[in-house]
Amino acid sequence: MGREEIKELDQGYWAYVKRQFKKNKRAVFSLCVVGFLALIALFADFIANEKPLVMKYQGSTYFPVLKQYGVDLGITKWPKELQNVSWKNLEYDFVIFPPIPYLPKNQDMKNAQFTGPFDEQRVKSKRWHHWLGTDDIGRDVLSGMIHGTRIAFLVGLLSMGISSFIGIILGSMAGYFGDNGLEMSRIRVAMNVLFFFVAIFYAFTTRSYQISDAIGNSVISFFGQLLICLMIFLAIMLLANLLSFALEKIPILGKKMNLPIDLAISRLIEVVVSIPRLFLIIAVVAVAKPSLVLVMTVIGLTSWTGIARLIRAELLRIRNLEYVEAAHALGFSSLRTMVKHAVPNALSPVLISISFGIAAAILIEATLSFLGLGVPADVITWGGLLNKAREAHDAWWLAIVPGFAIFLTVTMFNLIGEGLTDALDPRLRK
Amino acid sequence: MLIISLITFLISTTAPGDPVEQMLTSQTGDGSSSANLQANEESYLEKRKELGLDLPIFYFSIGQKSIPDTLHRIPKPAFRKNLSRLINDYGNWPQISDYYHNIKKLQLKLASVQRDSANATPLIQANDGVKALYIEPNPDKMDFNLEKISKAIVAAPSIGGNSGIGQELAALKSSYNEMTSKTSTWKNYVPSFKFYGLDNQYHRWFFGDKPLFSNGDGNWASKGFLRGDFGISYKDQRPVSSVLFSAVRWTFMISIISILLTYLIAIPLGVFSAKNKGKLSDGIITSFLFIMYSLPSFWIAILAVVFLCGGDYLGWFPPFFNPDLSGGFFSDFKSLAYNLILPLFCWTYGSLAFLSRQMRGGMLSVLGQDYIRTAKSKGLPDSKITWKHAMRNSLLPIITLFASVFPLAISGAIVLEVIFSIPGMGKVGYEAVVSRNYPIVFAVMMFSAILTLIGYLVADILYAVVDPRISYNSKK
Numbered sequence: 001m002g003r004e005e006i007k008e009l010d011q012g013y014w015a016y017v018k019r020q021f022k023k024n025k026r027a028v029f030s031l032c033v034v035g036f037l038a039l040i041a042l043f044a045d046f047i048a049n050e051k052p053l054v055m056k057y058q059g060s061t062y063f064p065v066l067k068q069y070g071v072d073l074g075i076t077k078w079p080k081e082l083q084n085v086s087w088k089n090l091e092y093d094f095v096i097f098p099p100i101p102y103l104p105k106n107q108d109m110k111n112a113q114f115t116g117p118f119d120e121q122r123v124k125s126k127r128w129h130h131w132l133g134t135d136d137i138g139r140d141v142l143s144g145m146i147h148g149t150r151i152a153f154l155v156g157l158l159s160m161g162i163s164s165f166i167g168i169i170l171g172s173m174a175g176y177f178g179d180n181g182l183e184m185s186r187i188r189v190a191m192n193v194l195f196f197f198v199a200i201f202y203a204f205t206t207r208s209y210q211i212s213d214a215i216g217n218s219v220i221s222f223f224g225q226l227l228i229c230l231m232i233f234l235a236i237m238l239l240a241n242l243l244s245f246a247l248e249k250i251p252i253l254g255k256k257m258n259l260p261i262d263l264a265i266s267r268l269i270e271v272v273v274s275i276p277r278l279f280l281i282i283a284v285v286a287v288a289k290p291s292l293v294l295v296m297t298v299i300g301l302t303s304w305t306g307i308a309r310l311i312r313a314e315l316l317r318i319r320n321l322e323y324v325e326a327a328h329a330l331g332f333s334s335l336r337t338m339v340k341h342a343v344p345n346a347l348s349p350v351l352i353s354i355s356f357g358i359a360a361a362i363l364i365e366a367t368l369s370f371l372g373l374g375v376p377a378d379v380i381t382w383g384g385l386l387n388k389a390r391e392a393h394d395a396w397w398l399a400i401v402p403g404f405a406i407f408l409t410v411t412m413f414n415l416i417g418e419g420l421t422d423a424l425d426p427r428l429r430k
Numbered sequence: 431m432l433i434i435s436l437i438t439f440l441i442s443t444t445a446p447g448d449p450v451e452q453m454l455t456s457q458t459g460d461g462s463s464s465a466n467l468q469a470n471e472e473s474y475l476e477k478r479k480e481l482g483l484d485l486p487i488f489y490f491s492i493g494q495k496s497i498p499d500t501l502h503r504i505p506k507p508a509f510r511k512n513l514s515r516l517i518n519d520y521g522n523w524p525q526i527s528d529y530y531h532n533i534k535k536l537q538l539k540l541a542s543v544q545r546d547s548a549n550a551t552p553l554i555q556a557n558d559g560v561k562a563l564y565i566e567p568n569p570d571k572m573d574f575n576l577e578k579i580s581k582a583i584v585a586a587p588s589i590g591g592n593s594g595i596g597q598e599l600a601a602l603k604s605s606y607n608e609m610t611s612k613t614s615t616w617k618n619y620v621p622s623f624k625f626y627g628l629d630n631q632y633h634r635w636f637f638g639d640k641p642l643f644s645n646g647d648g649n650w651a652s653k654g655f656l657r658g659d660f661g662i663s664y665k666d667q668r669p670v671s672s673v674l675f676s677a678v679r680w681t682f683m684i685s686i687i688s689i690l691l692t693y694l695i696a697i698p699l700g701v702f703s704a705k706n707k708g709k710l711s712d713g714i715i716t717s718f719l720f721i722m723y724s725l726p727s728f729w730i731a732i733l734a735v736v737f738l739c740g741g742d743y744l745g746w747f748p749p750f751f752n753p754d755l756s757g758g759f760f761s762d763f764k765s766l767a768y769n770l771i772l773p774l775f776c777w778t779y780g781s782l783a784f785l786s787r788q789m790r791g792g793m794l795s796v797l798g799q800d801y802i803r804t805a806k807s808k809g810l811p812d813s814k815i816t817w818k819h820a821m822r823n824s825l826l827p828i829i830t831l832f833a834s835v836f837p838l839a840i841s842g843a844i845v846l847e848v849i850f851s852i853p854g855m856g857k858v859g860y861e862a863v864v865s866r867n868y869p870i871v872f873a874v875m876m877f878s879a880i881l882t883l884i885g886y887l888v889a890d891i892l893y894a895v896v897d898p899r900i901s902y903n904s905k906k
Contacts, residue, residue, distance in 0.1 A: 019470030276878040278841040283865055283875055363726055367845055370728055371860060389732055399736045411724040
């Protein structure tokens, strides 16, 4: 055994997982593809944009794409001569356009009505060619594809973020405490339940108009309002627990009672699982105003059950291991034992679930926008582009390209999930 | 089940748009004359009552003290929304209610004014102002509209002099001032609990208000969801149950056929590929299945429709789902098969790939076990070991998957039915969503939930049938 190999064996669990994962060629390849797509999503504005990357105009140099970020954040403003201009027709001294000089929303009237990539296009030069054709109102498909990558990744990552947050918290509570693990005094239970409603009332009911106004204003003010609401909520819950701390001194009220957390959460999981997910999402999305945030939230709120189950099963096993007992014996609080010692060891299978979940979320979003639901009409998504193919049967590029992008992304995430499954499976350990 | 009905109902109450207006649009005039306005209002209220929308929403409510328990009787949702906004801003319901009634009176008075060439423009302006007041919670804009009305009245003496419109306006203004000055926003921060009893929208929708065994006094509105009364469709006023019944038939038929096909193909395929593990055939099948598994079915469906159904490319299959069911059994069957091949393929291949992969995995783990080696060493024929000893045990996980394959088929129905224009549950639901025909949307949702639950039940029963170790008798 060489020195190198010994060194390898010394490394910890994650290094081992990494090694196992690297052995799986397909998974590594798909990780690279996903990374590449993520880069596209991240730099979509620099790859496909109507504004030049660098330009010299009337003697001064600008970086319009970068500057747009500043303008959006409210840091800088466009100079007068550049407000509401048609970027394409300006007289530049010097200019570099992005590789694809269109935004997905730009309408090229000369090439409307489904101009194909190989059809004759009425453009100034090859530089302005629509490489993947256009749709019915002359929007560039390739640009739409690139910006659609961003939407797909956003939806996939954020909705899985929401669902894994919920899933990990509920699942670890159910698994760690089980049916007999959590004891509370009667008064504390009563106070918590009562004040929960009170807190909801003061934090959300009485502030509902502030929140809905903030949604209309901007995303930042919305999150600000949400933060205020959460602080009110937490403050009231804290008050409840302080009160019950005092009241616990009375013997009758202070008597301990068992909370069957596992039972409650398992029932909750069963209920959520039996709701027809796609129908629910469609109904919610149809009722409310179309918005991406809503789509992500609804997908997140309905897909946490798998993760919760996994974590629960893992923790049911882990809580009986010696080292958790040791932590108890050392006098650590159960919260600390759970968060610092038990849960981190249960997280690895969740990774698998997350990568499959991202694939599923992207697929659901594509389905929704394919049906024309949920995503606002001016946001171009893969599913929305695919939907256009239904209107014009001879626009083959609209049928093939977006569908292939969805397929590719979903497959890659599934392959990563497979690779992780193999890498984390202790039975395959050699 | 109850919880699902609650969720469904919750979404339904937050649904925007006013069903009553949707149903009445064909009949309403523009509401210019006084009599017309009255008639409109009456027919509006009547329809609302017929639909039961004047009832409280749920058995009880927890809300702010400032919100009166009669708010849900205000007919139009837009007005109701404005009033609740005003309550949030000022918190004094008596004054707000005064204000609302004064707007109403002013509108009636304005409507009774004879229109002539001299006062036409001011009259329109005054009416616009009144309409804006109904839905405007912003104080600046309320001021502006009040000012607009008074200007209009001053501009045309024939309005101002007529039948005390001036007094109405003054009353409105004073009630407005009252409302904005005597605020009691503290009431917003006092919770209050109200109980409404059984006569509420939810109870009527889910349980119905018809007496259980008798016909009652014939004065009931709905038998309730539990007794098969899903309400009526807003669009064409047909009962939802009849709309749904014809649709569910298609969805159910296609789903069942596709699931049967899935199991019939997936099990042998999985077994075959597990038996030949490591060989070329297994490699091909496995990677092929994996690709199929991640192909989005709606993409395949679109490709099929674009390239195989008429259009500019191959015209092998019909572009629209249009089976001819008038001939004898065989011609019916032929026509149906011709129309169903593509949808069935798209319906099936995803779950087929999924199931085969599971079957292969299950079979592999079983084949590695000791009792299989025992059977082999006993000299049993290979086929017997595979099909009798190994397969039965690897079937178990496959059967539990029925619980997830069945709902998959049902929800997959939405997109596929829309693409292939099959008049099934998914398409009906989708069209209802697009046209905001909520009774159908919620009936479809409840139905698919029920079908999902049935799927779980069937899986449980099958599980017990295949595995004799499992029994549902109580253990003690």
